[in-house]
Structure formats: C-alpha cells, structure tokens
Amino acid sequence: xxxxxxxxxxxxxxxxxxxxxxxxxxxxxxxxxxxxxxxxxxxxxxxxxxxxxxxxxxxxxxxxxxxxxxxxxxxxxxxxxxxxxxxxxxxxxxxxxxxxxxxxxxxxxxxxxxxxxxxxxxxxxxxxxxxxxxxxxxxxxxxxxxxxxxxxxxxxxxxxxxxxxxxxxxxxxxxxxxxxxxxxxxxxxxxxxxxxxxxxxxxxxxxxxxxxx
Numbered sequence: 001x002x003x004x005x006x007x008x009x010x011x012x013x014x015x016x017x018x019x020x021x022x023x024x025x026x027x028x029x030x031x032x033x034x035x036x037x038x039x040x041x042x043x044x045x046x047x048x049x050x051x052x053x054x055x056x057x058x059x060x061x062x063x064x065x066x067x068x069x070x071x072x073x074x075x076x077x078x079x080x081x082x083x084x085x086x087x088x089x090x091x092x093x094x095x096x097x098x099x100x101x102x103x104x105x106x107x108x109x110x111x112x113x114x115x116x117x118x119x120x121x122x123x124x125x126x127x128x129x130x131x132x133x134x135x136x137x138x139x140x141x142x143x144x145x146x147x148x149x150x151x152x153x154x155x156x157x158x159x160x161x162x163x164x165x166x167x168x169x170x171x172x173x174x175x176x177x178x179x180x181x182x183x184x185x186x187x188x189x190x191x192x193x194x195x196x197x198x199x200x201x202x203x204x205x206x207x208x209x210x211x212x213x
Contacts, residue, residue, distance in 0.1 A: 008038075009056055011045045012067045019075050024084065029205065030072070031090035033132060034190055036065060062131040069139040073147075080145045086212060087147045088205060089140050094128045094153060096160045096189045101126050110163045111183035117158040124157040148208050152201050162194040163187075 022028055036042065042064035046055040059067070076087055099107030101124065102117050117124065133153060140147040166180040168188035179186045192198055 007043075008035075009043045009045055009049075009054065010064070010068065011049070012064065012071055013045075015072060015075050019079060023079055024081075026084070027086050027088070027209065028076075028080065029088045029090065031093070032068075033092040034095065036061060036132065037095070037127075037129065061129065062135060065132050066135045066139070069135060073139050073143045076147065077144050082145050086209065087145060088208060089136060089147055089149050090201065090205070091136060091149060091151045091153045092128060092133055093192075094124075094126050094157045096126060096163060098127070099160075102160055108183045109165075109187040110160055110189040111165050111187045113161040113163075113165075115161055117160060120158060124154075126157055128153065128157065148212065150201075150204050150208060152204065155200065156197060159192075159194075159197045162192050162197045163189045164191045164193045165189070167193070 039061070041058045041060055043056045043058050044064055044067065046057050048054075080087060096102075096110040096113075099105065099109060099113075104113075107113070137149060140149045165187045166175055166183050168175060168186075168191065170179070170186070175186055
C-alpha cells in the first residue's frame with residue numbers, strides 16, 4: 001500500500017506481508033475505517049507495484065472496502081485455527097468535525113466540547129458511512145471461522161467531548177499556542193484521549209473474550 005492520502009494505492013488481493021505475523025496467536029483484534037473517509041473513491045492496485053506504469057482501478061469507497069474485507073476474510077479462513085485463536089472485529093470509530101451535527105452551530109469542530117451529547121433519543125448524523133458498517137457486518141457474519149463483531153460506533157458518536165482536539169500532536173510535537181488558537185484548522189476530531197470511552201471499548205472486548213472462553 002502507498003499511504004499518502006491522495007495517492008494511496010491498495011493491494012486488495014493480499015495481506016500476507018502483515019498476516020504472517022498474526023499466525024498462531026491467542027487473540028486477533030481488527031478494525032479499519034477512518035482513513036477510508038479521506039476520499040470518495042479508492043485506488044485498488046491492478047497487477048503489481050513493480051509494474052511501470054503501476055496500474056490501478058478507482059473504485060467507489062464501499063465497494064473497495066468490501067473487496068479488501070473479502071481478502072481479509074479469506075486470510076482468516078485459511079490461516080486461523082479457531083480452536084487456538086479468537087478473532088474480533090471492532091466497528092467504526094466516528095469523527096466529530098461539524099458541531100452543527102449536535103446542535104451547536106457556533107462551535108468549531110470538537111474544540112471546547114466538555115460533555116457528551118446527553119439527549120440520546122435523537123439519532124446522531126455525523127457523516128459516518130454506515131455502508132461500511134454493513135459491509136463489515138456482512139463479511140464477519142459469513143466467515144467460516146467465527147469473527148465477533150463488536151459495535152462501538154453508536155455509543156462513540158455521542159462522545160463529542162473525548163477527542164484530543166487542540167491538545168494533540170502534529171509531526172510528533174504539541175500544537176503551538178498559535179495553532180491551538182485556530183481549532184478550525186488544527187483541532188484533532190479523530191483521535192481519542194479522555195478516560196472512559198476507550199476504556200469502554202476495552203471492557204466490551206474483554207466481556208466478549210470472557211464470554212467466549
């Protein structure tokens with residue numbers, strides 16, 4: 001895979017380079033979502049990275065996601081012994097870019113949010129691509145080796161306050177005061193830092209592990 005955002009090119013047919021490191025372990029925990037949201041379409045390699053020129057197909061996001069997860073599922077079926085290894089797939093981790101989504105039109109992204117969304121009777125519409133959730137759900141339910149899908153998406157959508165926001169790193173360094181004063185540009189509404197939410201994800205995973213032991 002080439003990993004710069006606009007030029008990202010995925011080999012959707014093989015994960016053996018990484019997969020060889022996963023064999024024979026007790027637990028495998030997978031997730032993939034956020035970086036799929038950078039572009040509407042995704043470039044899938046056609047042939048080899050060694051070709052000159054490199055050939056690729058530009059595919060609509062959810063279709064490309066399905067192709068990649070099908071390859072992943074095939075690897076799981078061919079390489080995982082369910083008597084030895086338990087497999088888990090964590091659902092999508094949402095982002096909080098637009099404060100109007102939680103009725104704060106004067107807000108700037110997730111900056112200065114200090115409390116969760118408390119009215120849980122109102123559905124959240126954060127731009128989360130639920131088609132990808134459906135793909136993950138369908139693929140994990142169809143594998144011959146059991147894969148346990150752990151849904152952390154809906155509960156995380158209410159935690160607009162739990163991101164690193166302006167207290168984040170850029171290229172390994174904390175934001176400067178000038179950058180912190182510009183949350184529209186620099187607020188990190190992807191990564192999470194507050195105790196509570198990631199702990200809940202871990203508790204759900206732990207509960208699944210215990211219940212399937």
